[in-house]
Amino acid sequence: MKGFRFILFILALFVSTIMRGQYNPADPAEPGTYYSLTLQATPSNGGSFNLNKTTSYSEGTSVSIRAYTNTNFTFVGWELDGETYSTSSTLTYIMPARNVTLIARYKYTPSNPSEPIEPDLPVYSKLYLSASPSAGGSFNISSGNKYEVGTSVYVRAYSNSNFVFKNWTENGEVISTSASFYYTMKADNPQLVAHYEYDPSNPEEPQKPVLSHKLYLKSNPSAGGYFNNASGNQYADGTSVYLCAYSNQWYSFVNWTDENGEVVSTSSSFYYTMPGTDKTLTANYNYYYNPSDPSEPSEPADNGVNIYGMTENGIRSQQLAYPLFLENSTEVKELKVDMQFPEGFVMDTGNIRLASRAIGHETEVTALGDNTYRIYIKGDVVFSGSNGKLFEVPVTIPEDAITMHSYPVILTHGIAVGTDGTLTSVPVRSGNIFVKKVSEDGLYARFSFDKLLNRVQFNNLSSDKAVRYTWDFGDGSASTDPNPMHIYETPGFYDVVLTSYGSNGEDVAQMTVLINDSLYWTIGGTLVLTSQKGNVRHFDSFETLLSTINAATVTENLTIGVQADENYSISATEEHLAQFAAMGEQLRTRSLTIAFKTIGEGTVPVLALGSSEDAISYNLLAAWNTLGEMTTSSDVRLMLCGIAYNPSAIRGIANQIISSGDSTEEVDFTGVSDHLTFTWSLLSTPDAEYVSGFLTEGTGNIPAMTIDNLNLTDETLVYHITGKSGDMVFCEFEKTITIRPGTSSMSQSEWDLLLELRQALVACGWTTPWDMNGGREGDLSFKGVTIDRGHVVGLDLSGLSLQGEVPVCAFTFPRLATLSFADNHFTGDIGIIASIEGLSGQLQALDLSRNAFSEISNPLPTGIASLNLRGQSTNLSMDIDVANFDVATAVSGLPSIFRYDHTAQTWSDTPRLRLTDYCPAKSATGTKWEMTLDASGEETTVSSPSSSNVYRGQSGDTVYVSYPSATEEVKNSYGLAKFTFRQGDVNFSGHAEANDLQAMLLYMFGEYKSQPFNFTAANLYQDGTVNVQDIICMVNLLLDTGDSPTNTAAPAKDAGAVQDGIHLYIQDGIVYMNTSEPVAAIHIASHGNIVWDFGQYGLTQSSNPHGVVAYSLNGTALPTGILKVGRLNGDATIERASASDALAQRIGVSMDHCVTGMQPITSDTGPRITYSVDGIRSPQSHKGLLIEKRNDRYVKVLKK
Secondary structure, three states, X not given: OHHHHHHHHHHHHHHHHHOOOOOOOOOOOOOOOEEEEEEEEEOOOOEEEOOOOEEEEEOOOEEEEEEEEOOOEEEEEEEEOOEEEEOOOEEEEEOOOOOEEEEEEEEEOOOOOOOOOOOOOOOEEEEEEEEEOOOOEEEOEOOOEEEEOOOEEEEEEEEOOOEEEEEEEEOOEEEEOOOEEEEEOOOOOOEEEEEEEEOOOOOOOOOOOOOOEEEEEEEEOOOOEEEOEOOOEEEOOOOEEEEEEEEOOOEEEEEEEOOOOXXXXXXXXXXXXXXXXXXXXXXXXXXXXXXXXXOOOOOOOOOOEEEEEOEEEEOOOOEEEEEEEEEEOOOOOEEEEEEEOOOOOEEOHHHOEEOHHHOOOEEEEEEXXXXXXXXXXXXXXXXXXOEEEEEEEEEEOOOOOOOOEEEEEEEEEEEEEOOOOOEEEEOEEOEEEEEOOOOOOOOOXXXXXXXXXXXXXXXXXXXXXXXXEEEEOOOOOEEOOOOOEEEOOOOEEEEEEEEEEOOOOEEEEEEEEEEOOHHHOEEEEEXXXXXXXXXXXXXXXXHHHHHHHHOXXXXXXXXXXXXXXXXXXXXXXXXXXXXXXXXXXHHHHOOOOEEEEEEOOOOOOEEEEOOOOOXXXXXXXXXXXXXXXXXXXXXXXXXXXXXXOOOOHHHHOOOEEEEOOOEOOOEOOOOOOOOOEEEEEEOOOOOOOOEEOOOOEEEOOEOOOEOEEOOOOOEEEEEEEEEEEOOEEEEEEEEEEEEEOOOOOOOHHHHHHXXXXXXXXXXXXXXXXXXXXXXXXXXXXXXXXXXXXXXEEEEEOOOOOOEEOOOHHHHOOOOOOEEEOOOXXXXXXXXXXXXXXXXXXXXXXXXXXXXXXXXXXXXXXXXXXXXXXXXXXXXXXXXXXXXXXXXXXHHHOOOHHHHEEOOOOEEOOOOEEEEEOOOOOOOOOOOOOEEEEEOOOOOOEXXXXXXXXXXXXXXXXXXXXXXXXXXXXXXXXXXEEEEEOOOOOOOOOOOOOHHHHHHHHHHHOOOOOOOOEEHHHHOOOOOOOXXXXXXXXXXXXXXXXXXXXXXXXXXXXXXOOEEEEEEEEEEOOEEEEEEOOOEOEEEEEEEEEEEEOOHHHOOEEEEEOOEEEEEOOOOOOEOOEEEEEEEEEEEEEEEEEEEEOOOOXXXXXXXXXXXXXXXXXXXXXOOXXXXXXXXXXXXXXXXXXXXXXXXXXXXXXEEO
């Protein structure tokens, strides 16, 4: 019989080798004798083991053993039969057909710290039993019971009447011909079939037993350990059930007890005979926590979280994806675990693949040495589901690995991070990598898969020798994609076959995929809208995602990730509206939430329902708002029919609580929508006597407000907010601001700010700084500082002789209302105030007057209602020559502080300057002079505020320049100018003219009442007074061609001058003057012989060959009308003229039909122009006495 079994085993092994990738049983077909395995520590206190000291196994059983080291000991090696068996503390031992004692030898090393005991979580699998035909019989255990992989399960088939048992098969292969045998449990939910033959002559087989007895298994404490069988499995009366209790990290097994506390067994593993009732057995443990790293969290928590590995098969040189699984009954958002791979196995740390449960997370790997790595799965959202694969680690099996040998993958230090950030130590279970034999050409087929409902993503793990693939999904469909995703239409078991083709052959891998009935589908966690493939939770359309969610029961919070740079939309149809409503109802009834999150780097993605061409109905808006009530957050741009609208952001606008005197934060509605118009109003207004500083209504965001509460209790402001698009109201909600009563102590932040200001002022030259040694709880009486209920509300730092740039920190006190830096020496640009980070929004009065600021590059905040920048001593320096000066150009070059308009938030450019002989920023004493140059009209005018403004300085003296059009905020700021003028230019017109003469006459008689009087220019005789000698000097100056303007000069016109009030012309040798204005003084420049006669009209005249000056000493003026004022007595030329009225206002003079000169001709060459003797141009053919112009000179000729 034994020989027959051996032949069967060799035959099965041979067949499985031929059928690479097919089922290969690892246990004998029939159960054998059990042998004892004894573990012994030498010395006895050197360490402990992961198993009980004595356990029993059948021949060929693979046993994972690990020796743990106690404090002050070091593991040396395992000894078997007096020889060293292994020097590794972990080993996989194949049980022989004899009793064995393995000795773990230790060495005493006092410096060696203790190592915690490693837990070993079980890998469970379900065992399905079925009868063929179904009426053929029944079994001693229920189909679907859960057992640990590797556990030996006693199975017995009972025959019904008229049926005879034939054999057991698995995957179509006979594994036993005995109705009862011990089956070694495998992964992937194996299915065993008991075959029967119909035999009417066999009526005496036992009937089907009653399978109503459940065996419940408990751990005391619950975190102490776990079992080879699942709690609640059903067994027939009398069934022998093999039980094994495993110890978690930092626990040791004590005994088994029943419901009455009676000890059933003191061995962690034993056979229990099932009684005729349901039974509960408890495995009791002792706890002895002794972590190797004191920074680790405390003892493992009883929170239903376990981390475990699996046994993965691979071949030499293969890079396989080793999975790590997480079982969690509570929410976990991050995980840390240390993984040690066998020596020679190479881990690819850069390509760890997250399973669909961990979408939205990232990996961080730290090498710890000895081929150990700490893997940190980090993120902000919880892992999806409560059990299953979390990630896969690419690891390459070495070329020299021993085939048909199991290598341990050791897990230690499992840390779970909860939703609140709490770190909890959790049990871990190590796994294995089993190295199989492979064909000589290195071709093999392997795959894994992820499943979500009926969606399955297959991951091809075949060797690189494969050149193409075919997939048979078991439902009649196929694919040639390397990594396909398949959607199954109906529930059931599907045998999926991957065929990998090499250059000279092929290999086949097969796995069974179970698709549950849709009645049992559940969904939750993270789902991603993306164009990237390769994950079962990736969707390439919003519509598919929505229908998938609604096809299942939502049992967890949902996170919808949307790939950055991508936009997804779904039409606003009734069908889609119903789907949105159904999803919202699921979330609402289960108190679940949904979050939208951007995945990856790039622009913010868009998720849209409907387009801008769709009308928004109230039902559609209601469904969108209902979904928003369940949405916790979104950094995705949500669009409803073309309008950006994220109702979930309303909850993100927090209610605020501040202390009296503090500022609120701006209430920003753009996160809700930047398309809607928001209006807000205060529902009830508090008593203004006690509460102040708040706004009652407005549009847009609610701005920051500094609110005072003088009450002894909290005061609450409730704002009602409405968001609308046109006439349609999208949302209405309320937000509250609670203001607590003020306190007398200063906050640490303001105290630190005051210390910073003190240091900055000292750096600016302050010689008497505040004494702040008493601290913020001490005396807060500081010179120039006004403090109200612990807040700095006023600063008066004027007159401290400070210099440099103004300290910006002074502007950042949150409650500062008034600030003065007046009468210092600060320089620079005041415009920096507008860009100060943390600028107080309460600043209402700012005084920077009488400093040395020159520029304002940016408008100052409009909240500063009282601004004083007057009297700045700027760095302006210019040259002003009244004879040649462009006022507009000069104004454009003024420092910007001259022209700043705070109310208009701009700068003026009126072409107007003021000159003074005193500083505008200081009060003038005694006599003073000032003059305004104004080019805003057609001509530049000169004016002064009173006739007493007499300039007595010298030409070239320095005067003060200011801007008379300056606003009140900046007036009297000044610079300096070098002021030059010409002698005789009494009225600052730029030249000496007749009106300057008349101004001198009026000044002599005390009747000068117009523009500024230039005493220095009038004092031509330089005797310290203006008298008749100066008049004579002025007449001579006017008659002196050396200081006369050119014929084409256009002297500056004074205010009030008459345009062309005099017409001067020559006719028949007579000089006529037609005047419409009374002329008090006139100057005519001429050449030649002209007899002037102004005396006939009562004027005093002085004349010479260069012209005439006529003026009145008694107020007499020339009569109006046509006057004869001179006659030609030979050759003469009238070049120009100027005139003045009795008030020294210039009168314009025009000349017409006037020969402008006769002089000897030096050459007869050049063009000739002929005039009559009365100055009228005439043809050269005329005869008689004529005047002829030759080369710009005139000659009298007689033509016959």
